[in-house]
Every structure is written in structure tokens, then in C-alpha cells.
Amino acid sequence: KIISASFDKTIKVWSRKTRKLIKTIKGHTAEVEGAAVTPDGKRIIGYDLDGEWDFLFGWIYVWDIKTGEQIFQLSGHDSVVESVAVTPDGKHLVSASGDSTIKVWDLETGKEIATFRDHSRYVNDIVITKDGKLAISCGSEASIKVWDLTKVWEKNRVNYTPIGHIEEVNAVAIAPNGKWAISAACDFRLKVWDLTNFSEVCTIEIEGFRVVHCFAITPDSKQIFLGFSSSEPSTEIRKMKCSNPRTKQETFAFLSPLHLGNFMVVTPEGEALISGYWEHRGMKIWDLGLKQEVGYLGGHEEEVSCIAISPDGKYIISGSHDTNVMVWDLETEERVLVLTGHVGFVNSVAVTPDNKYVISSSYDYDVRVWNLETGDKVGVFRGHEGTVLDVVGLANSRAISASEDKTLKLWDLTTKKAIATFIGSSGFKRCAVAPDGRTIVAGDYFGRLHFLYLEG
Template sequence: MTAHHCSCPSFQWSSTRPQLDVPHDVTPSQLETLLNGLRQTEERLPYSFFIQEQELAAELGAHLLKHKAGFCGVCAARGVSPSGSVQGPSSDTVHSQHCRACSPDGQRLASGSGDTTVRFWDLNTQTPQYSCKGHASWVLVVAWSPDAALVASGKCDHDGGVWLWDPATGKALGQCKACFLDGHRKFITSIAWEPAHIELPCRRFCSGSKDATIKVWEASTRRCLITMSNHTQAVTQVKWGGDGLIYSAARDCSINVWAAADGRLVRSLKGHGHWVNTMSLSTDYALRTGAFDHMGLAPGDIDARKAAAQQRYDAACSARPERLVTGSDDFTLFLWEPSTQKQPKARMTGHMQLINQVTFSPDGRWIASASFDKSVKLWDGVSGTFIATFRGHVGPVYQVAWSADSRLLVSGSKDSTLKLWDVRSKKLFMDLPGHADEVFSVDWSPNGHSVVSGGKDKLLKLWRQ
């Protein structure tokens, strides 16, 4: 077996290493044992294996026969296992860290805070870059455009303002009052950008508000293009799907599906008995990283980047249509195929308290849910079948985030800790103490290098291998 270098940046096998001969009936677990033995360390790490971009899930010989694959080598990949943390200097510690998001290329971080600023950080040097002022109240939402060229932020205020920032300079788009996208009557709860395979450079985004409306904005002119209003209570989250649909969840217990082109209501998804808090699309990772597929495309090669984003999205939907999962205060999750039907595919029960977040794994195979019942649950991403419960937190779990290879899951809790879970073994992989108070938010960079967390202790922590 020739082990080639891996696309996952956390592990590379040098081409100068000796070739290894393995039997045709070798299994992934046996290969994992072999590689851990070659590493000659006590730490056992989870691996996945690929042949011509097809994951090895059975015996090697059977896999080659099934996929009619040539024997060109096996690539071994694993997720990052954080072992430390860094933070900005004391002058950069701010009020409670409410939101943060890694850029689609995994190079930078945008964070929003209770001190009314948006901050940009360099994830490679682990240093702050810009502190952006303009908001008059707490920053509740930050969202990167899929081409990483712009960041939109929303605040907690009666006038529901949205600001646009250039992460390369830290400057707001426009001048003075023109920087401010005015339209919502109450504070912003969620922002989502139009996917890169639909439009590149990215120019449109939508915002959801407590005023029960969704607005579509033109970034370059800072104009509101469409206002969508069918919800009767606050919109809690919006998602811009890859097939021309916008999804909105609200406290009126419904999920609405809108046509992005004209704001027409396509269908309303009903089933939850209480507020719908959170949504995730099976294509989230493909939509997030589509313009950065690590193929060495030049930044200015827009057509190639758009084509690559389309290819990534098509691959994510090759087996089945784009799926949506929702979580609610009624302790349940629902799995939908909203582009084709209004009835849920599955109703998922088991949590004992309200659900804070749901999220699909990057490969779409799994769904993770975080709840006030102090647990994280794992579900099948296609059928909605319950798989496992991860227990270990002693306080409500606020957020979870997946590694790029879908093998590891990190959770942040009110108990001030993060915990890393191994999806294959269904067990705790690593405990990550370090925060002094509640961990409000957590994100895993798309390139797999970093986990970022922030919380009530006014600190932003970066965890790296």
C-alpha cells in the first residue's frame, strides 16, 4: 500500500516513507491500528481512508472490486485534536463573546461581542488584526460571504442595523450613515449569504429579525431588494440553500421556504409545537467552502471558482436532495426534504429539554444536536434514526461544531468546558478545560486547523493541534 499525502492539513505522509504491503482483506480499523503503531506514540488517533476520493468502509479487496478502482494508493485522514489555547492580549479581552465565525478559507476569524465591536483575527499568527466600531449595541451575528470578501454583522438594538465590513482592511463599506443597512424595526437574529455557485463575487445576503421579517440585500449598493413577511413572530434563523431557496425558522413554530429570486412563499413546514430555534442544511459545508476547494485556483479566476463551487454542491446532492433539520423548544427535531415536500421525513425525539443547535456533519451522514438537557445526541443524517447520546457536560450544551472530515465533534457548554467526541467510538475523545465561565459559541475552521471558542469570561480561545 502506498500512502500518499492527505488533503487534510493536519496530517501528511511523506512520499519518502517506505511502501507498506497489506493483505486484500485488511479493514479500516486494522489500517488505523497500523498507522497508530507507526506513529510510535501513546495517543491513539481516529483515521479514515480514501481511494480515489472514495472512503474505504469495508475490506480493501471488496472496496476495489465494488468501485472498480485502480490501485493508486490510500490516503489517510484524521481530524484535529486540540491540545492548547491562545488568546489575545489583555487589552483585547472584551465583554461576553456572543458570536464568531471562521472564514471559508480557514485563514481568519470574525467575532462579535457585547462591547459593540466586530474584531478580525489571523488564525495562522493567532493575533488580532482589526477592531471595527460602528454598532451602537451588542453584536449578535457575524456572517462571512462565501468568497471571504465581506462580513455582515447584526446588532441587538431596536432599529435592527446591519453593517458590512471589508476583512482585508477592517473598514466598513460606504461612508458614515451609508454604512448602515437600515430596514428592520427590531434586532437582527440571523444572516445568510447567497451561495458562491449561484453568484460570484458574492453580492446578496438575507437577514432575519425579531420583527418577523426576512430581507434580501444587495451588498454593493446596500439596498433592500426584497422583504418577505409571513411569519407572525420573531425569525430565529435564516438559511440560503443551494437550489435557489431561502429557509426561515421562527417563534411561530413554522419554517417557511421562499423563492430567493422574487421572495415568493413556496411552502410552509409545520410540525413543531413550540419555537423553532435552529436549522441546518445537509449542504452547509459545501456551501461554506465551495469557493475554496483547495485545488490551487487563483483568487481572480472567478469562473473556475464558481464551477468548483457548483461541483462541490452537486456532489453533496448527488445521492438525494438537499435536506433540512430543525430543532425546537418542544424538545424535538424534524428532518425535511423541503424542495420536494412539506411533510417531514422523520420526527426525532429523545432530548428532555429545549434544543439549542442542530448541525449536519460536512459529509451529510450525521446530525448532531445540543440541548439544555446537558447532552449531545447523534442522529443518522438520511433517515433521522437515533444513533447515540454523548454525556459528560454538567451544564446545558449551547453549541457544537464538526471537524472537516466528520470524524470528531466539539461541544461548548454552560459548565465552562469544551469536549471533543469521537463519532466512530461514540465516546469522549478529549476534555478541553480553560474557560472560566460559560462557553457561548464554538466553531471549527473549514480547513480543519483550528477550533475557536468564546464565552462569558470575555475571552476568545483558539485550540490547535
């Protein structure tokens, strides 16, 4: 099933298989800010923002997903609920609020069993570790806090409060190895924390940059690639040392590009990185082993706006404001195809997992597909009523497109038809597919992530 929460004060349950609406849950008295599902799939937790502009409070509702009936209404926060997380065993709910508190709820009884009060301002986000023992929260007072959920009855519930950020923390994540938590803030810093002893492993200083907006961690947890804005672009790869502030010893180091461009991709074997620039008309190839630029691909008449690499690592695909899509041989660094047809800026390019098709999207509302080997046009896919900002290639000759028209569309590249449409409450800006080829994640202009599962 797929669960959606809306500003129309409802939560809807959809069938992943038939893609039809199963149930509409009504009962919220204000716009539903978000929702979560218990691990057993039996309950939905929705939270909304109620009250007047000068006095806001957040309600949390627990619903039976099968019957649509309300099980509990949880009240206690004095401001908007910003985030919720359910423990892996499904027994407890943790909520973070603008009232600077975190609350722990018993999902069997609906009772509040603990309140964490160590934040001094808005609590922006909260996550729970896979073992369910720790919760990590970030607050607008520039702090990260780690809470021991196994000790919720103890008076001093803050397990550790990492200190170091001096501006608002806007993102936290747990590394795939389960050893580290990473935080990014508006103070030009990225911090890594050891979850075994809650000590700071390192601080990465981002000189000359305003904000680290987001970051991605490689599966081996050894490299972090940053997304940020800059007033003075740098074109070098720096080795950013991570030294423990207590011991002054280097624990390990990240090799990460510092503003190598407005977008970047890494080759499948992880040996090279290709970066493109809005300010320039080409792309640079960086050897991640040599830590230096080893090639340049130029040919577009206007700035490069997007790039992709074929899954087999043979080709680089670039899209530009000149409305063209170009295909480059990575080994020879020669241009092999120029794909024309769009009448607006090209926003996104992608390649299907089987290396057969190139997919592109544009300001002209169209999605275009070409044969990667021959350059022949496969088709023009129309149906969006707004700019298409992102595309992703899927297995079995399918593709996903994300548009400003508030829709995600699933396309069959063989029949050239849209076989499913997901409608959101805001324009979609980015989408991605998980390694399983079925889980789709899409981000919208409200800052929300939507998770969809494809069947068949």
C-alpha cells in the first residue's frame, strides 16, 4: 500500500498493485503535515498543525489502516509537530516539535511515556537507529542530540549532546555502516559523530560556502559528496582531513569534491567523477585516485545543465540550455552523438539500466527517448502540463518523470504510454530509484519526500 497525507486534511491509502484509492481517512481538523506507518503495516500515524497563526499546536492521530478508524489522538505538544519516527519493533512513537521538545509515546496505550526537553528551540528532525536504541535529533539552536531510548524513564534522558555547530542544523543522517551520524549546518561545517561513544570524529570546514544543503554517503561509508551553493567556485579536489578534536589525531579522511560543479556523477567502479557547470559549457573528468582533473568535454553552445553516465560506464550523457543532448565516449573523450528535438532547456538526462535508451526532460514539458547505440529517436512522451525537471530510467523499458505540474508519471518506453500517474500537492523537483528497481523516492517543493513502490 501507498499512504499519502494532504493539506486537504485527509490521509489516503492506495493500492500499489491496482494503483487505485482504497480508503480515505478523515478526522484531522487541519492540514496533515506528514504521516508514518508502523513496521507491521497495520497503523498510520498522521500529524497536523492546528490553531490560529498566533497560537499553534500539533495533534498526532493513530489510525487503523484496514478500517480507517481512529485508535488514538495524541496531544501534548504546544507547537507544530515537525517530524515523527516509529521504533523498529513498532511499540513506540517519537515526535519532534517546534515547542523544543521530543516526546515518546506508547503505541499500545496511546500514552505519553517520556518528554525530552534539552533543546532550546525548534526541533527540526528526528531519526531512530536500526536497532531502535538511539534517537538522533537536530535543532534550530545549532545542536545535535543523541537520546538513549532504552532509558526513557530516567531523569537525565539526554545520552549525549554533540557541541560544535554554531548555526542551524538542517540535515542529519546515519552512515550505512551504522557507526556514524553526520550533520550539516548553516555554519559551513559538516560533522561526523561516533555512535559508539558519541564523540566527535571530525569536522569538515567548507571555506567560502554559505550552506551545505544536503549530502550523500557512499555505500562503503568512506566518501561524502556535498551539495551546496557557492559565491566563489573552486575547481579542485581537496582531501578533507577528519581529526578528533580531543586527541588531535587524524581518524580517517574523506576525499570529496568541493564545488566541482552544480551537479556530478561517479563512474560505476568509483574511479572517476564527472562534473558539470552552469557557468560553463563543458564538463570536467576527475580521477579520484590521482585527485586531479584528467579530462574536459566541451561542445555545447550554452551552459551544461545536467549529466548522467551509462550503467556500463562507457558513455557520458549531457544536457544543456542549448536544447541539445550529447553522448560522449568516456574512454576516448570524443562526442559520438548529438540528440536534437527539444525546444526548451534540457533539465535532466538518464540512461536505462540495460544501457539501451537515453531519456531526457525539458522546459518544453516533453520527455524524449533515444536509442543509445544508434541515436535514433524512440519517441516523444507528452502528458505533463508543466516543466519536467527530472527523469529516471527503470528496468523493463520503463521510466519515471517528475514535473512542476504536481505529478510523477511512469512511462512504458515500448508502448510510449503513461501507465501510472501519481498526483502530489506540490510540484516535484527530483526523483530517484532504489537499487531494488521498484522503490521510487521523489522530492517536492514543499520539502517533502514521497516513497512509492512499483509492482508488476
